[in-house]
Amino acid sequence: MGELGLIAAIEQVLGPPGARTVRGPGDDASVVRSRPLAVTSIDTVVDGVHFRRSTHSAADIGHKAMASAMSDLAAMGADPGEAYVSLALPADLPGDEALELAHAAVRVARTHGATVAGGDVVTAPTLVVSVTVVGWADSEEHLVGRDGACPGHLIGVTGTLGAAAAGLMILERGEAGYAPLLAAHRRPEPLPAVGRALAAAGVAAMIDISDGLATDAAHIARASGVGMFVQLDEIPVATGVADAAGLSGQEVALFAAAAGEDYQLLFCVEPQRWAAVAAACEAEGTTATRLGLVEEGAGLSLLATSGLPVSGVEGYEHG
């Protein structure tokens, strides 16, 4: 299948155009009807860096590229709109695998209410997938940045942490797999509906956990000019992660605090809104767990049960 044949085949898997689409793929650019605010993010995944063709199927790669990009819309509380996908394909990638990759990316987009409205196919020595996602909002108050955390806010997180990192470790060690952990690594699910529900429930700051709770909490701390105090033993750890952490000799809560790519949402909210936040998460089929408090200060402090700060978590920026 040549490049033009591949593009034609990909256009077949895109499905019907979105309700906003005026011009879809096939022209110099796509045209969509907008809403008042455009929320846009670009994310790139690279073979050997973010995945490995030896351990990830083409569909895994397409899924992951789109999930990672859509997760940024979730973190803003934006309504998913369109995605634009650029595929840089090595010559040894069979056309049907490229098509599976595209198909998986389209499936993730559609699952979360977005349309793949355009793209690009080029050749490259290494497989690289860039995805730009565009979400929409009607007003600034409907969106949530990283910079709204204030002293006195509660820190919360959706779902459970550590599964994706545990899956990656199992994969890299060639251990017998605990299937849900492998799936959490290969097919992470972004949470745009949860993000919108949290924004509607009034969270003041939000980020998706792509680099790990510790690193991403530090991002909120820096953007908001506050200190984030997280109780280590409150971190909700996914099933099976304790065993995986044990393989690496790490304490499970520290493992989960450093674990990236779960795409759960970390947020800060006024205490009186916690009940609304918990209800919003329950309505979306997930949980909200309180992790700690925003206080005056800077950076992230992880606190042991004793109340003393813990060090030794990899990857986060110290305050």
Added chain:
Amino acid sequence: MGELGLIAAIEQVLGPPGARTVRGPGDDASVVRSRPLAVTSIDTVVDGVHFRRSTHSAADIGHKAMASAMSDLAAMGADPGEAYVSLALPADLPGDEALELAHAAVRVARTHGATVAGGDVVTAPTLVVSVTVVGWADSEEHLVGRDGACPGHLIGVTGTLGAAAAGLMILERGEAGYAPLLAAHRRPEPLPAVGRALAAAGVAAMIDISDGLATDAAHIARASGVGMFVQLDEIPVATGVADAAGLSGQEVALFAAAAGEDYQLLFCVEPQRWAAVAAACEAEGTTATRLGLVEEGAGLSLLATSGLPVSGVEGYEHG
């Protein structure tokens, strides 16, 4: 310079946020105030495929990546708005070169009225730059697709052709260079202001010449369901291209017809609007040249002075 240091340095070269920017780089996604129609395109350039680090400076690469993406907005007649740049950087690319690349991309965007509103930096074995551009329009009638050509329309082109391809050939052969040809290849200039002016003058179909006049004319023919009849000896050839074509033993007009990446605009327009088109081009400091006629039929026909069809142009899809 680490990845975070590089991102901070890049944010420094972005300059002030655009008038539409609500949230710039530094959050999970950027937020901009929209206009009624969003016009979006993603383009990727890859080392060894679209440029070579051995013959292109980092600034050349950044320039080319942004120019190629912005040219798609020109072809639609959209107002440039924002650009989102993803840099996949190999470990052997020095930080200051990555910064020069970013700087050049920002300069091209700003020159044409766009703001770099977000981006992404990842590591990769090969240098890959993906640029998503977003343009804006207030109504569908202000935009021009590939599908509006009708029998009886004149076919026209802006500026001159062949310089970028001649520059590439000189570079690849290591010939003594004719500097403007090399510059045309390394630093092609997109034409969004010309594209808007042509749209306002009422052109019915438009495309930017990225793959060569012959190939891109065939794209209009297919999208519009018409035949494109182009007089070979009407093609406006850039200065110096005849000599370069001679090096390859090609007839100069055929060379120019197959030459890509000039980013000139090819368009179709009702004959009674030609004077307005010519005036619009003159006002933008360029020329409009009549190449031929749209007729019933399919595909592109290149006609010699004799009126007989010519074959042997590489790369275009036959009708």
